[in-house]
Amino acid sequence: MSALTQALTLGAGYNAALVTVGAALLGGAAGSVGTFMFLRKRALVSDALAHSTLPGIAIAFMVMVALGGDGRNLPGLLAGSAISAAIGLVAVDLITRHTRLAQDAAIGAVLSVFFGFGVVCLTAIQTMTAGRQAGLETFLLGSTAGMLYSDALLIAASAALCVAGVFILRRPMTIVAFDAGFAETSGISVRAVDFAMTSLVLAVTVVGLKLVGLVLIVALLIIPPVAARFWSERSERVMLLAAAFGAASGYVGAAVSATAPALPTGALIVLTAFGFFAVSILFSPHRGVLAQIVMRRRTSVRVHRRQGLLALAKDEPIYDRMTLAVLLREGLVRPDGVMTEAGEAQAAHASRDEARWRVAAALFEPAALPVRGDPLIPIDGLFTDDQIAVIDAHLAGAKGA
Amino acid sequence: MLKRLAAGVASALNTDYGALQAHEIEGDAALAVRGLTVSYGGAPVVFSVDATFPEGTMSAVIGPNGAGKSTMLKAALGIVPRLSGKVEVFGAPFVDVRQAVAYVPQRASVDWDFPTRARDVVLMGLYRRVGLLGRIGARERAAADAALERVGMSGFAERQIGQLSGGQQQRVFLARALAQDARLLLLDEPFAGVDAATERAIIAVLHDLKAEGRTVVAVHHDLSTVRATFDRVLLLNVRKIAEGPTEEAFTEENLRAAYGGKLGALALPAQDAPAASLH
Numbered sequence: 108m109s110a111l112t113q114a115l116t117l118g119a120g121y122n123a124a125l126v127t128v129g130a131a132l133l134g135g136a137a138g139s140v141g142t143f144m145f146l147r148k149r150a151l152v153s154d155a156l157a158h159s160t161l162p163g164i165a166i167a168f169m170v171m172v173a174l175g176g177d178g179r180n181l182p183g184l185l186a187g188s189a190i191s192a193a194i195g196l197v198a199v200d201l202i203t204r205h206t207r208l209a210q211d212a213a214i215g216a217v218l219s220v221f222f223g224f225g226v227v228c229l230t231a232i233q234t235m236t237a238g239r240q241a242g243l244e245t246f247l248l249g250s251t252a253g254m255l256y257s258d259a260l261l262i263a264a265s266a267a268l269c270v271a272g273v274f275i276l277r278r279p280m281t282i283v284a285f286d287a288g289f290a291e292t293s294g295i296s297v298r299a300v301d302f303a304m305t306s307l308v309l310a311v312t313v314v315g316l317k318l319v320g321l322v323l324i325v326a327l328l329i330i331p332p333v334a335a336r337f338w339s340e341r342s343e344r345v346m347l348l349a350a351a352f353g354a355a356s357g358y359v360g361a362a363v364s365a366t367a368p369a370l371p372t373g374a375l376i377v378l379t380a381f382g383f384f385a386v387s388i389l390f391s392p393h394r395g396v397l398a399q400i401v402m403r404r405r406t407s408v409r410v411h412r413r414q415g416l417l418a419l420a421k422d423e424p425i426y427d428r429m430t431l432a433v434l435l436r437e438g439l440v441r442p443d444g445v446m447t448e449a450g451e452a453q454a455a456h457a458s459r460d461e462a463r464w465r466v467a468a469a470l471f472e473p474a475a476l477p478v479r480g481d482p483l484i485p486i487d488g489l490f491t492d493d494q495i496a497v498i499d500a501h502l503a504g505a506k507g508a
Numbered sequence: 509m510l511k512r513l514a515a516g517v518a519s520a521l522n523t524d525y526g527a528l529q530a531h532e533i534e535g536d537a538a539l540a541v542r543g544l545t546v547s548y549g550g551a552p553v554v555f556s557v558d559a560t561f562p563e564g565t566m567s568a569v570i571g572p573n574g575a576g577k578s579t580m581l582k583a584a585l586g587i588v589p590r591l592s593g594k595v596e597v598f599g600a601p602f603v604d605v606r607q608a609v610a611y612v613p614q615r616a617s618v619d620w621d622f623p624t625r626a627r628d629v630v631l632m633g634l635y636r637r638v639g640l641l642g643r644i645g646a647r648e649r650a651a652a653d654a655a656l657e658r659v660g661m662s663g664f665a666e667r668q669i670g671q672l673s674g675g676q677q678q679r680v681f682l683a684r685a686l687a688q689d690a691r692l693l694l695l696d697e698p699f700a701g702v703d704a705a706t707e708r709a710i711i712a713v714l715h716d717l718k719a720e721g722r723t724v725v726a727v728h729h730d731l732s733t734v735r736a737t738f739d740r741v742l743l744l745n746v747r748k749i750a751e752g753p754t755e756e757a758f759t760e761e762n763l764r765a766a767y768g769g770k771l772g773a774l775a776l777p778a779q780d781a782p783a784a785s786l787h
Contacts, residue, residue, distance in 0.1 A: 293607075344623075
């Protein structure tokens, strides 16, 4: 346990600390750029992109070995992966634009074909140069074991660049994601912004291959934004929160992985991210599952109370058991169904409110109505005293007629 | 990046140029398309349309479903590529005067669950002026709130857009166009899914804009309100059927030509379209 604490406080050695910081930066970059892919409804493009890196890794390895170099040179492998991912992206784009296939079908086809081809290449490497291929399969699920100082530095620096890129482009990316037509008319080139956004995803994916692995990098691009969406209705905050979730996931996952090298780093990072997601979906104050349940329950009680009071005011019998239970619990009726004093007062108040609401909508333009479609809110606080007087005068007039 | 900044500077310089141009061709077209043809790969959905929208007028683009009304607007603004044809905005290519143009998309095309509030949407109309990296300050927020106020939405600035009614959503987008301070407003079905009171409120704002000398072009569906609302019409069914002042172009004959047999089901208000006006 103390080893874990040590890793979490960056005390497990200089290299491990650098890897942990690098993973945090990578998570931040993935979370923020992923937010815009998510908002643009292109989240799965990153999956096609990630899987398309595999052939590039394998071919880059073979080329470097053939040239007499070290096949495991990280910059070389990443360059190869970037090239084949770009080819995969172009394939998805061409299929979507020039055929009637939807994007999801194009993604599925490209993703599986590229991945399959990559697996074939990996197998070929294993038979060709036995013993030297060790390590390539860590690109599938990620690993921090045996990472060189220069590798960690490369990852940390590139991730920091990606974060900066996302920050600079956040406004045009938001506008394009929200309203591409408006963006185009106001001089923001949708193609250029989409290209920049996809390039950032490509960069994050390639940089993350070593740490998170190509199978799981997509999770780091999607889960933090989806979790962040539960907490805010403002895109900038969703982005910042997604970056924070991603960074924390990368940090914790890499630190744990430093103490347990047998566990794949990518899986640890993604599981941490899932922790944020699980907490968000359950406990976020407005969109969370619990909040929704509580709100539904509250609305239901309010509706039953109101309907019950209105029925009491009109001397109508109440059959609904939930209504009776609510009224009984709040002391508005006695167990034999007769109104209490408090019940009588509230019933009168409810029926007056209801009558006022009915004329309020007719007297004032809907635009001036402060709350849309919630007739259960007491009307007194919503309108000015003058307006209430107008409403009441109208009511009195209607009764007189 | 530099290219974009340079483009921003260039367009800022162009504003004056655009205003000068407009002055020189005063009383001329705010928007003119010639031979506009659009295809989504197959047969043209808009074919060789010539149309002119004079400055300071309020025009309706009408026609049956699939007539290419929305497509024509989008092609004029370069949102969808055009196969052939020429578009001039205030006598200049659109790219040179885009700052003078605001576009309000169809409500159905918007993701209403997008994490953005009414004020944020209006602020999008100001980003061009602020620039890519410029700060959104109190002045911009005040401008956005003023635009919301003008469409009667001042109490809703903090609302997430999905929590607004259809008419309110439409007015937020109208406020964005106001914030852009555009001289030409193109609206794609602004009254779709909007109740009658809100429609009147939106029309009142549009009439105000027209009175200020701005030009409004709206794709419109409800034939019964055309006469009362618009002073010009463009009747479209892939090809142009007719265009001109409402009393001249909005005739039963032209409508029949645009809608074909489908017009039988469309009740034209008799008192609104007296037979005498056809001759």
